[in-house]
Amino acid sequence: MIDKIKQLEKISRQLEPIAEERLKLRETVIDYSESFINDIEKSKAYNITTDKGSQLLDYPIKETGLSIEKIIELLRFNVDRPGLNPASGGHIAYVPGGGIYPSSLGDFLADITNRYSGVFYANPGAVRIENILIRWLCDIFGFPSEASGNLTSGGSIANLIAIVAARDHKKLSAKNFHKLVIYSTSQAHHCTRKSIKISGLYETIQKDVPMDDHFRMDTVVLTELISNDLKNGLIPFMVIASAGTTDTGAIDPLKEIAIICKSYDLWFHIDAAYGGFFILSELVKEKLNGIELADSVVIDPHKGLFLPYGSGAVLIRNAKWLYDSQHMQANYMQDTFDDIDELSPADLSPELTKPFRGLRMWLPLQLFGLAPFRAALSEKIWLCRYFYREIQKIDGFEVGPYPELSIMTYRYMPKTGNADEYNLDLIKRVKEEGSVFLSSTTIDGSVYLRLAVLSFRTHLSTINKCLEILRELTK
Numbered sequence: 139m140i141d142k143i144k145q146l147e148k149i150s151r152q153l154e155p156i157a158e159e160r161l162k163l164r165e166t167v168i169d170y171s172e173s174f175i176n177d178i179e180k181s182k183a184y185n186i187t188t189d190k191g192s193q194l195l196d197y198p199i200k201e202t203g204l205s206i207e208k209i210i211e212l213l214r215f216n217v218d219r220p221g222l223n224p225a226s227g228g229h230i231a232y233v234p235g236g237g238i239y240p241s242s243l244g245d246f247l248a249d250i251t252n253r254y255s256g257v258f259y260a261n262p263g264a265v266r267i268e269n270i271l272i273r274w275l276c277d278i279f280g281f282p283s284e285a286s287g288n289l290t291s292g293g294s295i296a297n298l299i300a301i302v303a304a305r306d307h308k309k310l311s312a313k314n315f316h317k318l319v320i321y322s323t324s325q326a327h328h329c330t331r332k333s334i335k336i337s338g339l340y341e342t343i344q345k346d347v348p349m350d351d352h353f354r355m356d357t358v359v360l361t362e363l364i365s366n367d368l369k370n371g372l373i374p375f376m377v378i379a380s381a382g383t384t385d386t387g388a389i390d391p392l393k394e395i396a397i398i399c400k401s402y403d404l405w406f407h408i409d410a411a412y413g414g415f416f417i418l419s420e421l422v423k424e425k426l427n428g429i430e431l432a433d434s435v436v437i438d439p440h441k442g443l444f445l446p447y448g449s450g451a452v453l454i455r456n457a458k459w460l461y462d463s464q465h466m467q468a469n470y471m472q473d474t475f476d477d478i479d480e481l482s483p484a485d486l487s488p489e490l491t492k493p494f495r496g497l498r499m500w501l502p503l504q505l506f507g508l509a510p511f512r513a514a515l516s517e518k519i520w521l522c523r524y525f526y527r528e529i530q531k532i533d534g535f536e537v538g539p540y541p542e543l544s545i546m547t548y549r550y551m552p553k554t555g556n557a558d559e560y561n562l563d564l565i566k567r568v569k570e571e572g573s574v575f576l577s578s579t580t581i582d583g584s585v586y587l588r589l590a591v592l593s594f595r596t597h598l599s600t601i602n603k604c605l606e607i608l609r610e611l612t613k
């Protein structure tokens with residue numbers, strides 16, 4: 139038996155490369171990441187290829203491994219070449235993400251040390267870091283001291299946790315689900331609707347409140363809808379507002395909605411996944427007034443805090459509401475019960491074992507301080523305003539509303555032919571050119587192009603390049 143174990147150990151020890159091997163692995167990976175960053179300005183924001191990474195299919199998982207050089211080569215050619223390059227500053231479509239360098243080092247350390255950040259008992263320090271970050275977020279959004287939240291993998295899961303907390307806090311009975319009313323606008327992110335479905339609330343009545351000409355919820359109509367629904371025996375339950383819609387960056391009138399929610403006892407949820415972090419910019423922070431009155435808020439550090447993908451956050455007005463919604467006990471967890479100086483993420487989210495997400499956020503915040511984050515956010519606002527001004531100087535372009543934040547809509551009006559088809563084709567031609575990546579949307583039946591500035595790598599030169607491309611392609 140001993141022989142057998144030793145024989146297996148010899149092979150299993152391959153899982154722990156020795157220092158020399160680690161150095162080689164690390165150097166190969168670092169060399170590649172360095173060339174990736176050094177070349178980023180020259181790299182395309184979108185790369186159309188015919189293969190679409192299909193070479194990967196020729197490399198199934200086998201009993202024996204490949205060299206690190208081969209693996210990096212496969213990644214470079216099949217993953218980092220075709221399609222969208224979200225790390226490029228030229229990504230000014232959808233809602234761009236981030237990828238600041240120190241976050242990757244935070245992930246590296248979190249993975250090497252493999253700290254268990256689910257429960258306080260297992261790693262008090264890691265849990266404190268996550269709780270400090272949640273507290274910091276609560277503070278910047280003006281949430282009370284009893285508030286808490288959770289660092290999630292993204293905005294979609296954060297929205298789901300908030301909607302489930304609302305459902306549980308309001309002690310709703312399944313037999314009434316068909317009478318519940320949830321109010322939002324047609325501009326709300328589709329993941330809120332998905333959350334309603336996943337949380338079992340798909341039988342509820344979901345009403346799109348009309349909007350003003352800036353795509354903001356009309357609160358006069360909201361009040362009318364609620365009072366009519368009450369008269370008709372329905373149960374108004376929740377308002378989902380947006381603080382920065384995906385299409386146009388519109389911010390619903392948060393303060394007014396808060397007052398309405400309070401007077402009718404509705405849960406007030408704000409999806410600020412895109413717009414939330416603009417509260418750090420002196421330029422626009424007032425626009426988010428009223429966010430402090432929400433019952434739940436969602437923000438996405440992998441958008442407005444420029445972290446790599448995999449970082450969302452949900453804040454809930456009262457930690458108890460979240461705890462009651464998510465906490466579950468098990469006998470095999472009994473050793474952890476007494477050590478409760480701090481709330482544990484595992485009691486505030488569906489996750490038990492989870493990555494130590496806090497480190498990728500805490501490390502860059504500690505390293506840089508807040509100033510560069512604030513500057514980057516204000517810079518993005520100005521870049522969008524600049525584009526708004528400059529695009530109108532190019533013959534044939536018209537713009538949507540003045541940008542609230544860093545997203546705006548515009549389109550080219552051809553002298554002849556169908557404008558929608560022209561703009562869809564224009565997007566395609568921009569994609570073929572590749573140095574910037576734009577996306578389109580349909581608003582009130584018309585195709586619009588969008589500009590969404592939120593990558594930390596998007597600067598004045600990027601926007602000028604984008605203007606130049608649009609000028610050339612519409613000549």
Ligand SMILES: *Cc1c(COP(=O)(O)O)cnc(C)c1O
Pocket residue numbers: 233291292293294295327329380382383384409410411412413438450
């Ligand atoms: C991005 C976004 C979401 C979804 O968040 P993910 O992090 O992509 O899951 C939800 N709402 C808004 C307004 C967003 O911009």
